[in-house]
Amino acid sequence: MNNQNIAAMGQEYVMNTYGRQNFALERGKGSFVWDADGSRYLDLVAGIAVNNVGHCHPRVVDAIRRQADKLIHCSNLYWIENQVRLAKLIADHSCGEKVFFCNSGAEANEGAIKLARKWALKKYGHVRPGIISAVNSFHGRTFGALTATGQKKYQKDFNPLTPGFKHVNYNDIQALRDAADDTVAAVLLETLQGEGGVVPAAREYMSGVKALCEERGMLLIIDEVQTGLGRTGKLFGYEHYAIEPDVFTLAKGLGGGFPIGALVARGEAAAAFEPGDHASTFGGNPLATAAGEAALSVILDENLSGAAEEKGNYIRKKLARMKEKYPVIQDIRVWGLMVGIQLSVEGQAIVNRCLADFVIINCIQGNVLRLVPPLTISYEEIDQALAVIEKAVALEKTV
Numbered sequence: 001m002n003n004q005n006i007a008a009m010g011q012e013y014v015m016n017t018y019g020r021q022n023f024a025l026e027r028g029k030g031s032f033v034w035d036a037d038g039s040r041y042l043d044l045v046a047g048i049a050v051n052n053v054g055h056c057h058p059r060v061v062d063a064i065r066r067q068a069d070k071l072i073h074c075s076n077l078y079w080i081e082n083q084v085r086l087a088k089l090i091a092d093h094s095c096g097e098k099v100f101f102c103n104s105g106a107e108a109n110e111g112a113i114k115l116a117r118k119w120a121l122k123k124y125g126h127v128r129p130g131i132i133s134a135v136n137s138f139h140g141r142t143f144g145a146l147t148a149t150g151q152k153k154y155q156k157d158f159n160p161l162t163p164g165f166k167h168v169n170y171n172d173i174q175a176l177r178d179a180a181d182d183t184v185a186a187v188l189l190e191t192l193q194g195e196g197g198v199v200p201a202a203r204e205y206m207s208g209v210k211a212l213c214e215e216r217g218m219l220l221i222i223d224e225v226q227t228g229l230g231r232t233g234k235l236f237g238y239e240h241y242a243i244e245p246d247v248f249t250l251a252k253g254l255g256g257g258f259p260i261g262a263l264v265a266r267g268e269a270a271a272a273f274e275p276g277d278h279a280s281t282f283g284g285n286p287l288a289t290a291a292g293e294a295a296l297s298v299i300l301d302e303n304l305s306g307a308a309e310e311k312g313n314y315i316r317k318k319l320a321r322m323k324e325k326y327p328v329i330q331d332i333r334v335w336g337l338m339v340g341i342q343l344s345v346e347g348q349a350i351v352n353r354c355l356a357d358f359v360i361i362n363c364i365q366g367n368v369l370r371l372v373p374p375l376t377i378s379y380e381e382i383d384q385a386l387a388v389i390e391k392a393v394a395l396e397k398t399v
């Protein structure tokens, strides 16, 4: 099938939940993807910050192939070697001690919310259901995660949402202090709001949040679904701050493209769940955790967090020069290979011009161009992409 056939059939049979481009991607290698008509694109979206190790990394492909030959799925009623090994690998390289595996970021956050409530019930001996999250946050589309997500546009048609949630302005410690009464079990935050426009937490804010959580007996849950796995120049976003969360969640980059999520906890929180409290049929299955172990090993062995940091610095310098030339660029926010370019205009026309030049980027919040390329992207590929973006931005001036 070609791009046109696939799009036509999709419009007929697939639910209309995405504003999709009119082509289908068929294969990928490193930083490149090919569509069904054979065109090649440089991919700076990477499955939305998923393909951190590049498309079809040979070690991930090999691990999936070998595992698919042995055992694809079995239940969590039995031990699974790959799952145990991946849990240890995550614990060895983070502040976490125990891991629960699931299949997506939303699901990991749902698990974190349940874990916090269970922890609070055990600790205080009574229900303490409150979860505080931030305005403009993004935590996923299932009901708990959607309620935690501080963006009305995603929530407005789906009331009633889940009780017990409060939202406070991000980077405003006083607002959090005011909201943190004794009904609150946990504070759920991103270290950098990805979907919310690539907006990082201030250093003092994050240490203030940690101190407040300790003072008021609340868990600190960090949503690392997008910032984790090397994306921001550290293995986990919380490492940029001198803090350790009680709980953090992972998904996007964890499986090298294979769907997998994880809930990671330490201390009392790690021991809160008991048999029967939480489960997932597919969570941590042999194939998913084979992919996860391979992808995380590549990130560690190839020091892709260090690479993300250096490449991010390179991009920051080049974008700073671009910003001087084009007043349409209002702000640039670069955290490793999580890059936001804030514009004074809508960004979609620039996204489309880049596509016409075979470079894939996307736009969030209407006016922020987001670049989240594979962490394996080469400097030459970065130069190519930035040249195309510059050309697209330059046209904006005259439009």
Ligand SMILES: *Cc1c(COP(=O)(O)O)cnc(C)c1O
Pocket (backbone or CB within 6 Å): 103, 104, 105, 106, 107, 109, 138, 139, 140, 141, 190, 194, 195, 223, 224, 225, 226, 227, 251, 252
């Ligand atoms: C993408 C994302 C999610 C949701 O992950 P899904 O796998 O789409 O459910 C949650 N939190 C953050 C920070 C994300 O970027």
